[in-house]
Amino acid sequence: MTVTSPAATVAAPHTGLNRITADDDLFFKLHSLYPNALVNQLAYRFDTALDPDLLARWHAHLATGFIARRVRTTRFPIARAHWEPATESLPLRWSDTPVPDDAVLDWYLDRAAVEFDPARGLVWELSGAHTESGATVVTLVASHVACDGGGMMHAIVDSLDRLNRGEEPDRGASAGRLVGPVAGRRRSAADLADACGQLRAVVRGVRAARRARGVSEPARNPRPAEPLLPHAPTWQAADAIVQVDLAEWESVAAAHGGTSNGLLVGVAVGLLGRSGRISDGADVRVDIPHSMRGADDPRANATTGLPISVTYRRGERTDLPAVRAALKAAGRAYGDPATIPPIQHLQPVQMLLPKVVLHKFARTAKAPECLCTNMGRTAQQIAVLGGHRARDVIMRPVVNPGPVELFRRVEVGVNLAFSCDDDTATLVVTGADPDRFPTRETLRQLLAAEFADWGLSPRFW
Known part of the structure; x- marks a missing residue:
């Protein structure tokens, strides 16, 4: 399942051990319960046949870069674990069997299923293959324990820059230097000091939570109990990749009084409504990840989630000016500790919870x-x-296959990821409610209808 961290913590210092944050700790503990559920994926499609040796050289840069890290636990129960450079990695996964051109999306999905081990530093995998038409597909998958979207981007930009300049892999000269040192002989003293600091953080967090006890976040809608469609015990969420001319996307957003980001939210709410997941007039909770990553930021995860409430009206397009106002208000609220919900002040307490709890x-x-x-x-x-x-x-963000009853129990809905270049906007859409988006074709039909209402011309993969 895709999880949005509730709040970002302060960046770790560049000296000493690079302690894990509350976000890292949450993903690390959840890894033992849902080992392959929280994954980010980069996917490429090239028109030419790339040499596998080129991917091997990129792999070498990644293996000494920002995501080449492992979790080192502590001897003190209260002290935080820390990051150390990984000394091993999963090998390049090159397929000698060409991928059918009409099965590229399925190939990407298959390559997202990776067994990671954060304690060993096996937290990412690079794969590639040629297609039957002579093109090349490439994918990089990384565990959310080791990086959020911004951390993954930092690792990719840095490693590709070094590769494209013809430089040799070098941890000290690359972003890999930010991961942190290997713990030395004085680790026990450092852990004791961190444990004391964590206790102080708990006290501050509890006090802040008490002061903010009147603050609340938008509520989510319960998942309707019916219908329950027939599915196999293990279910693959419906995925679609759709592209639109960027100029058209931005023009439609502006014509309806919104922004590119607002149109993304508008399409998502409309899609959820069309599926029957929510009722007419319902206020939908939309979670929007927001990067808090700074320059030379050593954190694996540095993302906060901005929740907003957006009203769905059957037969009408989402009100983009209202979305814009809600986004601005959420940004202001999360910039002031007095308007941050209590649960987010309690992250130091969360880190003290044992895995079983x-x-x-x-x-x-x-x-x-x-x-x-x-x-x-x-x-x-x-x-x-x-x-x-x-x-x-x-x-x-990847939603990997899992028990169909798990999808129903956690009440996951839709995930939309937007990116663009100068010409094209690309949306990766996941419908993860098995009874509203039972198949990829169902998802595409709902998307096509929503895009048509906005006057958008989608191109589906």
Whole structure:
């Protein structure tokens, strides 16, 4: 399932051990319960046949870069674990069997199923293959324990820049230097000091939570109990990749008084309504990841979630000016500790919870009903691999196959991820409610109808 961290924590210092944040800790503990559920994926499609040796050289840069990290736990129960450079990685996964051109999306989905081990540093995998028409498909998959979308982008930009300049892999000269040092002999003293700091953070957090106890977030809609469609015990969420001319996307957004980001939210809410997941007039909670990553930021995860409430009206387009106002208000609220909900002040307390307790909470937790990730103009920053420019670049949070009853229990809805270059807007859409988006074809039909209402001309993969 896709999980949005409730709040970002302060960046770790550049000296000493690079301690994990509350976000990292949450994903690390959830990894033992849902090992392959929280994954980010970069996918390329090139028109030419790339040499596998080129991917091997890129792999070498990634293996000494920003996501080449492992979790090192502590001897003190209260002290935080920390990041250390990984000394091993999953090998390049090159397929000698050409991929059918009409099965590229399925190939991407298959390559997202990876067994990761954060304690060993096996937290990412690079794969590639030629297609039957002589093109090349490439995918990089990374565990959410090791990076959020911004961290993954940092690792990709840095490694590709070094590769394209012909430089040799070098942890000290690349973004890999930010991961942190290997713990030395004085680790026990450092852990004791961190444990004391964590206790102080708990006290501050509890006090802040008490002061903010009147603050609340938008509520989510319960999942309707009916219908329950027949499915196999293990279910693959419906995925679609759709592209639109960027000029058309921005023109439609402006014509309806909104922004590119607002139109993304508007389409998502309309899609959720068309599926029958929510009723006419319902206020939909939309979660929007927002990067808090700064320059030379060593954190694996540095993202906060901005929740807003958006009204769905059957037969009408989403009110984009209202979305714009809600986004501005949410940004202001999350910039002031006095208007941050209590649960987010309690992240230091969350880090003290043993894994068994967190697992109990996780089994009753709910996934976002509507998650909209806007990565902006990221595609053009990472489109060139060894002198070859990709025809398409896609980044997306992955919803991997799982028990159909798990999808129903956590009440996951729709996830939309948007990115663009100078010409094309690309949306990766996941309908993860098995009874509203039972098949990929159902999802495409609903998307096509929603796009038509906005006057958009989608191109489906």
